[in-house]
Amino acid sequence: MRTALVIEDNEDNMVLICRLLDKANYHALQAFTGKQGVDMARKEKPDFILLDIQLPDIDGTEVLRQIRTEESIATIPVIAMTSYAMAGDRERLLAAGCNGYIEKPIDPMRVIAQIQGMLGGVAT
């Protein structure tokens, strides 16, 4: 079973994503802050990370930067999740080294397929 790390501060979203992942046979780890997320990534070495960009402590972009600059976890695929209103996020996040981009609100009918599509091009 593959392990996903979900970094998301909103509890509803966290529950939704984790349940969807669970139904699709992923093991979901939960981190509610950016710092917690980086620590768990370092410790658990998940197969991929779902990263919310608006976080209460450190910005998702900074979390991404820290992951990408730490050798042991630098190659873990990261899929960003961000709110629609954040213009230009997509380019900025892709440039910062994330592997995919899902716009919130997530579509429960399509999100697993979206994730798998993005991971398809990445060796995991």
Next chain:
Amino acid sequence: MKSDISDESKLTKYPVLDEIEVPDNILENWQVTADLLASVANVPAALIMRVHASDVEVFVASRGIENLYPRGEKTPLDTGLYCETVMNTQHKLLVPNALEDPAWDHNPDMKLGMISYCGLPLTWPSGELFGTLCILDKQKNVFANKTQPLMERLRDSIQLSLASLYETSLARMQRDEAEREKQVSETQLRAFYELDLVGLAITSPNKGWIRTNDCLCKMLGYSEEELRTMTWTQLTHPDDLPADTEQFDQLLAGKIEGYSLEKRFISRNGEIVYTQLVVRCVRRNNTEVDYVVSMVEDISDRKQIEAELAGYRNHLEELVEARTRELEEANNKLRELDRLKSMFIASMSHELRTPLNSIIGFTGMTLQGLSGDLNDEQRDNLSRVYKAGQHLLSLITDVIDIAKIEAGRIAMTVESFSLAALVEDAVNTMKPQLTGKGLSCVLDIPAEIQMNTDRKRLLQCLLNLLSNAVKFTEAGQVKLIVREKNGIVTLAVSDTGIGIAAEDMPRLFEAFERLDTHLRLKAGGTGLGLYLTKKLASQVLKGDVSVESQLGEGSTFTLSIPKEIPALHNGASN
């Protein structure tokens, strides 16, 4: 004076000098001459005749009862007098016996019985005629012996006195004329000097008043006598004194001949008099200043008007400043409102959509049966919640987009992409709705078109048009025809739906304008789709959207946009 005479001569028979009066002493001399001549020649009459403009006068007549010519008698010209012949010819005339010559028949002298005559012309030195010296007799007379030489000597004597008379008269007349001219010019000068319009002064090199006219006296409040004991420096406003004296010194030094300046005098009652001063100097032998002439114009009225104008100007400036402040405040308020609006949009975007995330997410998950089996009613209930959530989401998204466009804050992200891929994406998204209504979808896209514009916004526009087409079409097909020409790409979405009435066309692209149709409730939608599409097409994609339709015959919406948007449009459009 001579010219006057010659002018006169044109109107009269002889050039005559009537103006010169013969004084009594000369007249007495001439009387003695006439008496002597009559006596020596032994004739009844010896005369000195003087010609005037229209007659001839017995000017001097020898005394004696036999003389029929009274002194002062005047006879009109052209009556045939002997004298007239003398005057005409300007030569001596000797008539020994007029009875022998019929030419003298009508001679008035003959009527007096004077049948013999001897006369000599008398002229002024300037050539004008004076008259004649003549003797007349009642009998034949050749005026022999010494009579004629005596007459000639007496004539010469008279001519001499005429000459001297002429000289003195001429001199007097010239003197009179000069005097008259002088009087005229003095009168004119005085009139100017006493003119009550401008102050005039003659001042000394020591800055004292010498003469001042009434106007200046009134202006300063002093009499001319008082001013003569003062200098103009005493009456000059202290602040204006340096400028005046500096120029005055240059005048004295011979560097300038005059100057003008605006200066203030202080009048007797302490009032300030604003004046325009013009100063010229008169030099003795072209060197030293003899005296100074000044013209002083009272410009207090002008100054007052200037001051009033300055007041108005200042007031106007204050008004403008106040208005500017008000406008700035209003502007600041508007900026603050705009900022609040942007904040509101941002928080709408986040805060309203976050709960929707849960509503759509959990109902969607449950609807898929991921949380266990559902009965039909449960599925229907959740399906309605899910659709309502999606509707609310698109409504919020459209409102946010419109707010951003209207605030000029819409971001533009230009990227390179395949149009065919984008169309496929759009059609795939629409597929559930198309199949749901049993509509076919016809695509007509030429070979690969590579776009360089805002992909997301183009997709949004295309989805809006396709979604409308599906919404208002109950049967038939939705067709998408893509063409490219001269860098402009057109995407025409046609349907076989209800069409649009001509009168509804103008309102079509307005916000919240959904045409009242029987499909209205069934069709759903936000009412913002076409409005937003139009805004996105023009403001983000730099193109336009147009429509052709006939009621009951379907509609065609055509999106025309440039294939490429210049790089400078990349990023935020504002």
